[in-house]
Every structure is written in structure tokens, then in C-alpha cells.
Amino acid sequence: MPPTIAPxxxxxxxxxxxxxxxxxxxxxxxxxxxxxxxxxGGITAATLLRAVLDHPERIGDxxxxxxxxxxxxxxxEFEVRARPARTNRSTQxxxxxxxxxxxxxxxxxxVFGVRKPGWSDAERTAPDVPPAESLPVQxxxxxxxxxxxxxxxxxxxxxxxxATGEPANSRTAVWVRDVPHRPLDFPALASLADIFLxxxxxxxxxxxxxxxxxxxxxxxxxxxxxxxxxxRPVLGVARASHFGGGYFDQSAELWGADGTxxxxxxxxxxxxx
Amino acid sequence: MPPTIAPxxxxxxxxxxxxxxxxxxxxxxxxxxxxxxxxxGGITAATLLRAVLDHPERIGDxxxxxxxxxxxxxxxEFEVRARPARTNRSTQxxxxxxxxxxxxxxxxxxVFGVRKPGWSDAERTAPDVPPAESLPVQxxxxxxxxxxxxxxxxxxxxxxxxATGEPANSRTAVWVRDVPHRPLDFPALASLADIFLxxxxxxxxxxxxxxxxxxxxxxxxxxxxxxxxxxRPVLGVARASHFGGGYFDQSAELWGADGTxxxxxxxxxxxxx
Numbered sequence: 001m002p003p004t005i006a007p008x009x010x011x012x013x014x015x016x017x018x019x020x021x022x023x024x025x026x027x028x029x030x031x032x033x034x035x036x037x038x039x040x041g042g043i044t045a046a047t048l049l050r051a052v053l054d055h056p057e058r059i060g061d062x063x064x065x066x067x068x069x070x071x072x073x074x075x076x077e078f079e080v081r082a083r084p085a086r087t088n089r090s091t092q093x094x095x096x097x098x099x100x101x102x103x104x105x106x107x108x109x110x111v112f113g114v115r116k117p118g119w120s121d122a123e124r125t126a127p128d129v130p131p132a133e134s135l136p137v138q139x140x141x142x143x144x145x146x147x148x149x150x151x152x153x154x155x156x157x158x159x160x161x162x163a164t165g166e167p168a169n170s171r172t173a174v175w176v177r178d179v180p181h182r183p184l185d186f187p188a189l190a191s192l193a194d195i196f197l198x199x200x201x202x203x204x205x206x207x208x209x210x211x212x213x214x215x216x217x218x219x220x221x222x223x224x225x226x227x228x229x230x231x232r233p234v235l236g237v238a239r240a241s242h243f244g245g246g247y248f249d250q251s252a253e254l255w256g257a258d259g260t261x262x263x264x265x266x267x268x269x270x271x272x273x
Numbered sequence: 274m275p276p277t278i279a280p281x282x283x284x285x286x287x288x289x290x291x292x293x294x295x296x297x298x299x300x301x302x303x304x305x306x307x308x309x310x311x312x313x314g315g316i317t318a319a320t321l322l323r324a325v326l327d328h329p330e331r332i333g334d335x336x337x338x339x340x341x342x343x344x345x346x347x348x349x350e351f352e353v354r355a356r357p358a359r360t361n362r363s364t365q366x367x368x369x370x371x372x373x374x375x376x377x378x379x380x381x382x383x384v385f386g387v388r389k390p391g392w393s394d395a396e397r398t399a400p401d402v403p404p405a406e407s408l409p410v411q412x413x414x415x416x417x418x419x420x421x422x423x424x425x426x427x428x429x430x431x432x433x434x435x436a437t438g439e440p441a442n443s444r445t446a447v448w449v450r451d452v453p454h455r456p457l458d459f460p461a462l463a464s465l466a467d468i469f470l471x472x473x474x475x476x477x478x479x480x481x482x483x484x485x486x487x488x489x490x491x492x493x494x495x496x497x498x499x500x501x502x503x504x505r506p507v508l509g510v511a512r513a514s515h516f517g518g519g520y521f522d523q524s525a526e527l528w529g530a531d532g533t534x535x536x537x538x539x540x541x542x543x544x545x546x
Contacts, residue, residue: 063520064487064541066339068382070359070366085377086343093343095380104358107368107382109341111487119546120517123442169396214337214384216489218522218541220515242493242534244393247336249491249537261515264522266539268337268491273392
């Protein structure tokens with residue numbers, strides 16, 4: 001029997017914001033989505049996206065989101081400032097800041113757009129992997145809190161790759177969804193873009209200091225496509241292209257259960273090795 | 274005989290900024306880099322990056338740059354505001370705005386970092402294409418001003434693909450460099466990330482309304498690698514992965530003459546078709 005949902009879902013608690021004054025929202029870190037230092041980057045991206053989605057002046061759906069992780073977010077309350085820098089007829093550009101006591105820990109920009117029907121096509125197709133239900137659910141160490149909010153079934157490049165040490169490439173393909181199961185929405189999709197282990201650890205076969213400095217999510221799904229996805233597993237595929245000078249890139253695709261490309265993401269990650 | 278460089282290079286004129294007051298810089302559009310409506314997006318990205326590079330408080334080299342094109346930039350003067358939102362020991366996070374008379378036309382964020390030696394590797398290699406000098410220099414219509422600042426030699430997916438109509442994919446591989454020749458630097462590299470024709474036009478085989486709404490550049494080269502590149506051609510490879518709902522993505526790799534990955538870029542583009 002699947003886990004049941006007793007509202008509010010931990011994801012909604014972790015990304016909840018309340019208005020403090022016009023343009024300033026209050027959020028609070030939750031233990032459920034804690035990472036080694038500060039919260040899981042995905043939940044921060046989701047919280048910033050939610051700040052726009054909940055804003056009374058918002059138009060359209062997310063098209064692009066860039067989140068820059070400038071410093072760890074301390075446990076407890078934080079402030080989010082979301083401002084529409086420019087509103088056009090069918091697009092809207094947002095600038096965002098997250099911090100506390102005048103210190104900025106995260107900056108972000110978002111582009112929203114009114115999606116319109118028109119020519120569509122995909123040049124890439126989802127990789128051919130075994131169906132989610134045929135793969136075992138991965139068990140993770142207790143120490144990493146946030147990861148227990150996700151059910152992951154690895155088709156390729158799972159954590160056992162680290163144990164065997166230094167694979168030739170950093171590619172991972174994993175079926176993933178929220179635990180407890182939860183219908184996919186834009187904040188949850190943004191968060192999924194960041195669930196992948198830093199690729200440097202896959203390559204080196206060991207834990208090394210690493211942290212995302214900038215994450216960009218490009219949204220291909222509209223609200224209707226997300227609704228059709230429901231709470232079924234999403235296929236996430238991630239890989240790096242270049243490591244050097246203390247940084248590497250990491251790109252990911254998030255595919256819906258029926259093979260639709262929901263989002264692509266690209267990040268730059270600091271590492272020490 | 275290659276074109277000679279009589280300083281200042283048109284690229285440097287187009288990206289030049291002068292201080293108006295602390296934190297506010299003045300720039301000016303130039304006819305040489307004009308696009309259909311407003312300036313070429315690459316030159317705007319380069320100008321914003323230059324605002325940080327020239328800032329007295331700047332530390333390190335560019336790691337990530339996201340530029341959001343909110344509205345066309347009118348011909349003439351514009352203001353750039355660049356602010357270090359957070360400065361750490363070896364990373365620095367910038368927020369930027371470009372506009373005039375209180376209207377924002379472009380927002381941006383940049384992450385700079387002090388590059389450190391360490392483990393390095395590439396998971397991707399440059400595509401196998403004929404050397405630049407074996408390919409003809411592409412001729413372009415007079416009407417598109419900015420493109421005449423680039424020498425392009427197409428190995429795959431050139432503009433003739435449009436004439437023949439509707440290829441199966443949008444991939445382009447092109448050797449490109451500034452005209453007159455100019456040693457590569459970070460602003461010029463950022464600009465190169467945007468030289469590719471919108472992929473929708475490659476796919477449909479005709480011109481359609483299209484414009485980048487968000488461009489992210491991830492820098493893999495440090496200053497030393499750029500110096501080694503000099504003014505030799507860069508191999509640019511671009512493709513889309515998904516078109517739909519009035520937007521598509523476009524990813525590009527910029528490879529150095531010796532096969533080093535200098536930068537990757539990812540954009541979301543509005544289109545009407």
C-alpha cells in the first residue's frame with residue numbers, strides 16, 4: 001500500500017511562506033529537508049518559486065528559474081523578497097532574495113510566461129530504462145535528512161557506483177518521487193532538479209566537499225502536463241561535462257512517466273579534490 | 274591577410290561602461306551590434322559581465338552568468354547597476370540590472386569564484402568536424418548588423434539548412450571568432466554563447482518571431498586557458514531539446530581550438546509558430 005498523505009505534506013510545510021509586510025515573506029527551515037549544512041538546495045529553489053507563484057501580481061507559469069546559493073541558510077526563520085522587475089503582456093521577470101538580518105544567503109531570478117498552444121516537438125527522447133516498479137527502492141543513510149523525502153529507484157549510476165570507485169562517467173538515471181506520494185507541481189519539479197548527488201563524488205568514488213553555487217531550471221511542462229503526471233515517478237537523468245579549477249557543471253533532465261520532458265536543469269558546483 | 278585590429282575594437286566600444294555614480298554605470302548601444310529589435314543579446318550579456326569584471330570590489334573569475342531579457346533595450350544610453358550581494362572568501366554573488374529612466378529591460382545574476390588547481394577531467398569531447406581553415410566563411414544578409422562582427426564557418430547545420438526546410442534536428446556546429454580578430458576574453462566568450470540562430474528557425478526552415486528570455490552561461494575556462502586560445506576560432510555546437518507552449522530551450526557548447534571546453538550555455542527562447 002502506498003504511503004498515505006496526511007495534509008500538510010512535509011514539502012508544503014517546508015516551502016510555506018507567510019506575508020510579513022508587502023513584498024516580504026517569512027519562511028522557516030524544517031528538519032525534514034536539512035542537508036549537511038543548511039537546507040537541501042532543492043527545497044530552497046522550490047520555496048523561491050513558491051514566493052512568485054503565491055504573489056498576487058504573478059502572471060503565467062514558470063519558464064526559467066535561476067537560484068544562486070551564496071551562503072548557507074541558518075536554521076530557523078528567513079525572509080524572502082520577491083519583486084516583479086518587469087511585467088509584459090505575456091511574460092514577467094522576477095528578482096528574488098532570501099536572507100536574514102540584512103544578510104543575503106540566496107539570490108534568484110525567475111521568468112514566468114503565459115503558455116500558448118503552437119508548434120511542439122521534442123528532439124530528445126527519454127532513455128530506455130527498466131520501469132520504476134521493476135527496480136528496488138534505494139536505502140540511504142539516516143544522516144542525510146532531506147533524501148528520505150524521496151523514493152529513488154536507480155536504473156543507472158546509483159550510490160553503489162561510489163562504493164566501487166571511479167566510474168568512467170558520472171551519468172545517473174533514477175526514478176524518483178516525493179514521499180509521502182504527492183501530485184507533482186512546479187515547486188516540487190524545481191526541487192527534483194537538485195536531487196542528484198554531486199557528480200564529482202560519482203567520479204571519484206568518495207565523498208568530497210561540494211556545493212551548488214548556481215542552479216538553473218528550464219520548465220517545459222505546463223500545468224496541464226503536470227496534472228497528467230500526478231504522483232507517478234519522474235525519471236531523472238544527470239551527468240557532468242567538465243570538472244576543473246574547483247568547479248564542475250551538472251545537467252539534468254526530468255522526464256514524466258509517459259516520456260514527456262518536464263524540465264531540464266543546469267548547475268555549477270564548487271568542489272575540493 | 275587577416276583583418277587588422279585598430280583599437281578600440283568594435284566589441285570593446287559596444288561593451289564600454291563609464292561610471293555615473295557609485296554602483297551606476299552608463300553604456301550606449303552601437304549600430305555595429307544591433308539586432309532586429311534592440312541590441313544582439315550576446316553583447317548585452319557581455320556588457321553585464323564587464324560591469325562586474327571592471328568593478329573595484331570584484332574577486333575571481335566568472336563561474337556562472339544568467340541574463341534575463343525582459344524588454345528590448347532602446348537605442349542610445351542605458352544604465353547598469355551591479356551590486357555584490359554577497360562576498361565570501363573565494364566566491365562572490367552579483368545582482369545586476371540594465372535599464373533607463375527607472376524601467377528595467379534586463380536583469381542578471383553572476384557568480385564569480387577564485388579558481389583553484391585540483392582534480393580535472395572532461396566527460397565530453399569536442400565533435401569531430403573539419404578544421405576551420407578548410408571551411409568557407411559564411412556570408413550573411415546585410416540586414417542583420419551584429420552577425421557581421423563574427424566570422425562563421427559552418428561544419429553542420431548552417432543557414433542553408435533553413436533554405437532546404439525542416440531538418441530532423443536543430444544541431445549546428447560552427448567555427449566562430451570575432452571580426453576583426455580579437456583575443457578571447459570572458460565578455461567575448463559570454464557573447465559567443467548567444468550567436469546561434471534560434472533553433473526553431475532551423476527546425477521550421479523559415480524565420481518566425483523568436484527571442485531569448487533567459488540565458489545562462491557556465492564558464493569552464495580560467496584566464497590562463499583563454500589566453501592560450503588567443504584569437505583562434507572557437508567551435509560552437511548548439512541544439513534544442515524541447516519545443517512547446519511557445520518556448521523552447523537551446524543549449525550550446527563552446528570548445529577551444531585545442532578541444533578544451535571553454536563554456537556551456539543554456540537558454541529559454543520565446544517563439545510564435
